[in-house]
Amino acid sequence: MNEHEARAAVYAAITQVAPDVETQGLDDRSRLRQDLELDSLDFLALVEHLARHAGVDVPEGDYGRVGTVASLIAYVAEHA
Amino acid sequence: MSRSKKTIPHYYLGTTVDLQAAVAWMRAVNAQRPVSARLVPAALLLKACALAARQVPEVNGFYTEARFRPSQAVHLGVAVALREGGLVAPAIHDADTLTVDQLMERLRDVVTRARAGRLRRAEIADPTLTVTALGDLGVDTVYGVIYPPQVALVGFGRVRERPWAQDGMLAVRQSVTATLSADHRVSDGLRGGRFLDLVDEMLQRPEDL
Numbered sequence: 001m002n003e004h005e006a007r008a009a010v011y012a013a014i015t016q017v018a019p020d021v022e023t024q025g026l027d028d029r030s031r032l033r034q035d036l037e038l039d040s041l042d043f044l045a046l047v048e049h050l051a052r053h054a055g056v057d058v059p060e061g062d063y064g065r066v067g068t069v070a071s072l073i074a075y076v077a078e079h080a
Numbered sequence: 081m082s083r084s085k086k087t088i089p090h091y092y093l094g095t096t097v098d099l100q101a102a103v104a105w106m107r108a109v110n111a112q113r114p115v116s117a118r119l120v121p122a123a124l125l126l127k128a129c130a131l132a133a134r135q136v137p138e139v140n141g142f143y144t145e146a147r148f149r150p151s152q153a154v155h156l157g158v159a160v161a162l163r164e165g166g167l168v169a170p171a172i173h174d175a176d177t178l179t180v181d182q183l184m185e186r187l188r189d190v191v192t193r194a195r196a197g198r199l200r201r202a203e204i205a206d207p208t209l210t211v212t213a214l215g216d217l218g219v220d221t222v223y224g225v226i227y228p229p230q231v232a233l234v235g236f237g238r239v240r241e242r243p244w245a246q247d248g249m250l251a252v253r254q255s256v257t258a259t260l261s262a263d264h265r266v267s268d269g270l271r272g273g274r275f276l277d278l279v280d281e282m283l284q285r286p287e288d289l
Contacts, residue, residue: 018163020163020164037163039161039215040120040121040122040215041120041122041187041188041191044115044118044120044188045188045192047115048115048116051114051115051116057114057115058115059111060107060110060111060118061107061111
């Protein structure tokens with residue numbers, strides 16, 4: 001998946017889990033938990049959405065690698 | 081909230097619980113599962129509370145008309161922060177009888193519906209004991225305000241690695257600070273402490289939860 005598609009997939013997942021977050025103009029450095037205020041269940045729902053719609057499985061051991069919007073997009077681009 | 085603090089003589093207890101075994105067990109289970117069936121630590125914490133509440137009935141029930149009425153059933157209220165602000169604490173009914181997997185499913189369901197504003201009236205009305213779990217974000221310790229007519233609230237701070245001294249050695253282990261806010265008209269530090277001890281003991285054997 002290229003970076004553009006990965007970004008679209010990540011934005012779609014964020015919108016699904018946190019509809020109040022405006023993805024247009026979203027800072028790539030935003031941290032999913034602290035800045036977007038996703039709790040552990042939201043994060044699980046985000047990962048689940050990516051598995052179902054983008055075909056990317058993020059195992060729990062990799063949760064630490066996808067802490068920001070930018071790192072999640074890079075992860076999806078690399079693994080899809 | 082202000083009614084709670086005016087009418088309930090709160091007392092507070094806290095203890096740090098070793099979660100190394102629970103987190104290791106959960107990660108091993110999750111590694112074998114698709115995302116949709118994965119657990120979060122809160123599911124284990126809730127189950128331990130539900131089982132402990134059965135053994136310490138003084139934290140589980142309602143104080144009404146100047147006396148305490150313990151509850152046979154354990155309906156755990158789960159404090160859910162709404163994204164637009166505010167808090168609701170809907171009940172997971174008979175939490176002590178559910179498996180950890182069932183509890184996890186109910187937790188996801190009730191949190192999703194709470195955020196969508198789709199809770200049933202009974203779910204909001206009848207928790208017998210409320211739990212707030214901050215998960216892997218936020219502060220180390222949370223001392224809650226009891227929801228009247230309930231008589232206790234259990235708080236779990238952030239689950240994270242901390243230095244842990246044991247058998248003369250210092251190690252790094254996953255741990256959490258568990259607190260109990262309870263009604264002094266109904267229980268005391270001894271019984272409240274017993275409750276937290278039981279929660280701790282159960283979390284050392286996650287496979288039995």
